Amino acid sequence: MAGTPTDVANPDRRNFIVLSTMAMAGIGAASAGVALVRTMTPTRDVAGGGTIEVSLDGIAEGSGIVATSGRKKYSVRRRTSAEIEAAVAGDADKLRHQETDAERVQRPEWLVLRLQCPHLGCPPQGTAAGEKRGEFGGFFCPCHNSQFDTSGRIRKGPSPANLPVPKYFFASDEMIVIGKEA
Amino acid sequence: MAGSRSPFKNPLLKGFDERLPVLRAVHHSMTAHAYPKNLNYWWNFGSIAGIMLMVMILTGLFMAMHYKPSVEEDTYGINQAFRSVEHIMRDVKGGMFLRYLHSVGASFFFIAVIFHMFRGMYYGSYKAPREVLWILGCIILILMMGISFLGYSLVWGVMSFAAAEVITQVFTAIPVLGDGILVLLRGGEDVDDALLNRFFALHFLLPFVLAGVVILHILTLQTVGSNNPLGIDLKSKKDTVSFHPYYTFKDIFGLSVFFTIYLAVVAWAPERLAEAINNQPTDYNLPSHIVPEWYLLPFYAILKVFTWDLNLFGLVITGKQLGALAMAGSLGILFLLPWLDTSPVRSGRFRPVFKIFFWGFAVCCVILALVGAQTSGEAFFIPTPFGRLPLGFDGGNGFVWGSTQQWGVLFTGYYFAYFIVILPVLGLFERPKQLPASISEPVLA
Numbered sequence: 346m347a348g349t350p351t352d353v354a355n356p357d358r359r360n361f362i363v364l365s366t367m368a369m370a371g372i373g374a375a376s377a378g379v380a381l382v383r384t385m386t387p388t389r390d391v392a393g394g395g396t397i398e399v400s401l402d403g404i405a406e407g408s409g410i411v412a413t414s415g416r417k418k419y420s421v422r423r424r425t426s427a428e429i430e431a432a433v434a435g436d437a438d439k440l441r442h443q444e445t446d447a448e449r450v451q452r453p454e455w456l457v458l459r460l461q462c463p464h465l466g467c468p469p470q471g472t473a474a475g476e477k478r479g480e481f482g483g484f485f486c487p488c489h490n491s492q493f494d495t496s497g498r499i500r501k502g503p504s505p506a507n508l509p510v511p512k513y514f515f516a517s518d519e520m521i522v523i524g525k526e527a
Numbered sequence: 528m529a530g531s532r533s534p535f536k537n538p539l540l541k542g543f544d545e546r547l548p549v550l551r552a553v554h555h556s557m558t559a560h561a562y563p564k565n566l567n568y569w570w571n572f573g574s575i576a577g578i579m580l581m582v583m584i585l586t587g588l589f590m591a592m593h594y595k596p597s598v599e600e601d602t603y604g605i606n607q608a609f610r611s612v613e614h615i616m617r618d619v620k621g622g623m624f625l626r627y628l629h630s631v632g633a634s635f636f637f638i639a640v641i642f643h644m645f646r647g648m649y650y651g652s653y654k655a656p657r658e659v660l661w662i663l664g665c666i667i668l669i670l671m672m673g674i675s676f677l678g679y680s681l682v683w684g685v686m687s688f689a690a691a692e693v694i695t696q697v698f699t700a701i702p703v704l705g706d707g708i709l710v711l712l713r714g715g716e717d718v719d720d721a722l723l724n725r726f727f728a729l730h731f732l733l734p735f736v737l738a739g740v741v742i743l744h745i746l747t748l749q750t751v752g753s754n755n756p757l758g759i760d761l762k763s764k765k766d767t768v769s770f771h772p773y774y775t776f777k778d779i780f781g782l783s784v785f786f787t788i789y790l791a792v793v794a795w796a797p798e799r800l801a802e803a804i805n806n807q808p809t810d811y812n813l814p815s816h817i818v819p820e821w822y823l824l825p826f827y828a829i830l831k832v833f834t835w836d837l838n839l840f841g842l843v844i845t846g847k848q849l850g851a852l853a854m855a856g857s858l859g860i861l862f863l864l865p866w867l868d869t870s871p872v873r874s875g876r877f878r879p880v881f882k883i884f885f886w887g888f889a890v891c892c893v894i895l896a897l898v899g900a901q902t903s904g905e906a907f908f909i910p911t912p913f914g915r916l917p918l919g920f921d922g923g924n925g926f927v928w929g930s931t932q933q934w935g936v937l938f939t940g941y942y943f944a945y946f947i948v949i950l951p952v953l954g955l956f957e958r959p960k961q962l963p964a965s966i967s968e969p970v971l972a
């Protein structure tokens with residue numbers, strides 16, 4: 346074929362031109378790719394969740410409520426003293442995801458969790474008193490049987506991590522705000 | 528082809544073909560290739576799958592003219608996407624038929640492709656020189672799985688939401704990058720409007736990408752030629768017939784039977800294969816029992832049965848990561864099949880031991896599908912027309928012997944062993960039966 350780099354007068358010069366053209370085209374294609382992928386990132390209006398206020402009034406010991414913010418669900422559970430003791434006693438066990446109960450609560454009576462199983466995202470049951478709470482008396486994920494203790498730590502089943510603790514603070518003794526720190 | 532001469536006599540056809548040689552390409556592909564004369568009905572499923580792809584693209588296109596990918600809710604709390612699907616079902620003329628052709632069609636598309644692949648696995652069609660043909664087929668399977676998942680989400684019913692929520696979460700198993708990928712897929716932290724819109728765009732586009740891969744698949748087929756039930760190469764013209772009219776008519780016959788069943792299901796049992804709960808719009812709560820469509824069940828089983836961590840000299844792979852790796856691996860390993868099977872004999876007809884393990888593999892896929900459909904911690908059972916055949920029982924103290932999860936682990940083991948251990952070893956030790964000299968000569972007595 347005519348015009349291939351071998352039969353030109355100055356093949357080095359031709360190679361240089363071919364290579365730099367290809368490099369330029371490559372940079373162009375890559376930056377177009379970056380620009381396209383960037384359009385897939387969250388837009389301002391959906392990025393960053395809002396906050397919610399949850400009234401603690403009327404939550405009986407041993408029970409709790411599920412609070413919803415946008416698509417996110419949180420569990421606010423008022424633990425009994427037996428549940429708190431069990432959770433603290435659990436600190437000494439060998440855990441898959443090592444965390445002490447004290448690291449996971451601000452006030453021992455109140456356990457605040459994001460209800461999203463770290464396995465594949467189902468919402469675990471166990472917030473309200475009547476719900477299935479699994480072998481460790483905490484939370485139970487019905488999707489693939491992850492069992493959490495009374496501190497929301499993973500004890501058995503496929504979840505690789507403890508139930509996440511969201512940012513929250515006590516606005517008063519009767520009210521917490523979930524979604525940001527004080 | 529472009530350099531060849533036009534086969535047409537009609538001056539209009541000839542003139543056109545000489546300016547744009549596409550007619551001759553079609554003519555060439557129908558007549559120029561010699562096909563083995565002994566292809567049986569298992570060879571029908573390729574063309575059936577091709578027709579199903581066209582059915583899916585056509586019905587999908589016409590539904591897309593009415594569908595609205597929006598999660599915005601009306602005063603009854605029903606989202607627009609779900610509403611528009613109901614609108615297709617209730618108001619659009621022939622719309623119910625259109626939608627059921629599409630949703631049942633996805634199932635029948637999979638049925639055709641599954642038979643097509645098992646055909647290839649039994650008759651050794653993946654072996655040289657058909658490796659590329661096989662690999663393109665694997666790509667088609669994966670694309671189909673992705674496309675159906677995307678399509679299923681579009682309905683925005685209870686199970687659509689569950690599927691989108693759970694399957695996008697699988698990506699968080701990837702270390703470091705996982706969470707970022709999740710947000711990129713969803714267009715936000717949650718499964719919401721952004722996700723639905725991009726899923727619709729992708730569900731529209733990918734079938735055309737799939738069609739492109741199908742064309743490559745057929746091009747390789749025409750280059751290396753069809754395998755046949757005896758698995759031996761063509762020796763002479765006596766072994767072959769032309770595609771038209773021999774296989775056009777055989778295919779049309781098979782297609783008619785297939786379509787009779789397909790259309791009967793569309794007409795009389797369109798929800799038989801579906802999850803009834805998806806006829807309810809999502810309220811963004813996950814149902815406690817999440818199941819994918821039947822054709823994804825074996826892979827879902829492999830994803831969910833890993834409940835323990837693996838400690839490789841201090842490097843911990845979590846159960847979640849194991850599940851995701853295994854699921855990806857169960858598809859990835861199909862690509863290596865041509866090199867894992869060490870036997871020089873193609874057809875399972877001449878491989879007495881292989882046959883046993885092959886049918887074992889087919890059973891394995893069915894069991895895995897049942898595992899995918901059942902609850903992990905409970906006793907496993909086989910559904911029969913006469914009731915449940917239990918394969919596990921409660922051992923007391925919360926322990927179940929023969930739980931769904933345990934059976935799942937066992938058969939996940941067989942799935943991988945089939946490829947990694949059985950096929951490589953079998954080829955070295957098995958004594959195949961005597962192969963016939965050619966297709967047209969009877970087997971030597």
Ligand code: HEM
Pocket residue numbers: 580583584585586587588589590591594612626629630633636671674675676678679680681682730731734735737
């Ligand atoms: C490879 C081919 C395809 C497959 C396997 C496939 C699969 C699916 C599945 C499983 C559903 C959910 C059905 C249900 O539960 O109702 C669906 C829905 C949908 N698909 Fe497809 N599809 C394909 C091609 C297409 C194409 C090419 C388009 C558009 C041009 C399309 C448009 C739609 C629309 C608008 C819906 C929502 C309505 C509905 O759910 O019935 N599809 N698809």
Ligand code: FES
Pocket residue numbers: 462463464465466467486487488489490491502503504
């Ligand atoms: S999602 Fe909770 S155990 Fe799988």
